[in-house]
Amino acid sequence: xxxxxxxxxxxxxxxxxxxxxEHFHQLDNPTYVKRGLNPHCGxxxxxxxxxxxxxVTEASYRGTGCLMSRGAASLLCERIIGQxxxxxxxxxTSVLVGFDSSGFSIHxxxxxxxxxxxxxxxxxxx
Ligand SMILES: [Zn+2]
Numbered sequence: 161x162x163x164x165x166x167x168x169x170x171x172x173x174x175x176x177x178x179x180x181x182e183h184f185h186q187l188d189n190p191t192y193v194k195r196g197l198n199p200h201c202g203x204x205x206x207x208x209x210x211x212x213x214x215x216v217t218e219a220s221y222r223g224t225g226c227l228m229s230r231g232a233a234s235l236l237c238e239r240i241i242g243q244x245x246x247x248x249x250x251x252x253t254s255v256l257v258g259f260d261s262s263g264f265s266i267h268x269x270x271x272x273x274x275x276x277x278x279x280x281x282x283x284x285x286x
Contacts, residue, residue: 167263174231174259174272183220183237184230194282195223200270203229207237207278214245214286221275228268232257233275245283253277 165173190208197204203225210218219237221230236257240248253276254260261272 165259170259170263174235175227176231177234177238178227178231180234183234184222185220186222187218187220190218190220192282194278196274196278196281198225198229198270198274200267201226201229203271203274205229205233205275205278207233207275207282209240209279209282211245216240216243216245216248225274226271228264228271229274232261232272235259236275236279240279245286248279248283249286253280256280 187208187210189210191211192209193206195204195206203223205221205223205225208220208222209216219240221233221237225233239258240256248256253273256276256279257272261269264272
């Protein structure tokens with residue numbers, strides 16, 4: 161991406177991901193299962209990962225939440241497949257999710273960061 165997407169373009173991408181069911185499912189025998197809550201909005205997301213030799217080979221999420229939290233969770237799942245646990249531990253949440261949420265309201269930033277925060281917590285002891 162050469163140009164920074166506008167907030168409107170970002171929101172379109174997030175909505176598209178929130179509506180997609182691609183990463184919204186249960187994995188068989190996940191290596192990591194971690195649930196998190198965003199009390200500011202009521203979003204509740206559970207992340208599931210399959211990790212082989214410290215590389216994420218599958219990622220999915222479940223739960224209920226607003227468009228922003230679900231779209232960000234889906235984007236996160238798509239981006240982290242193929243990444244190593246060490247890369248994930250070293251990256252900021254905005255890098256993990258693939259977009260900078262700082263242009264959004266504080267309320268929406270909590271939603272945007274929820275899945276990446278859960279991911280960070282899930283791998284923190286690894
Ligand atoms: Zn939310």
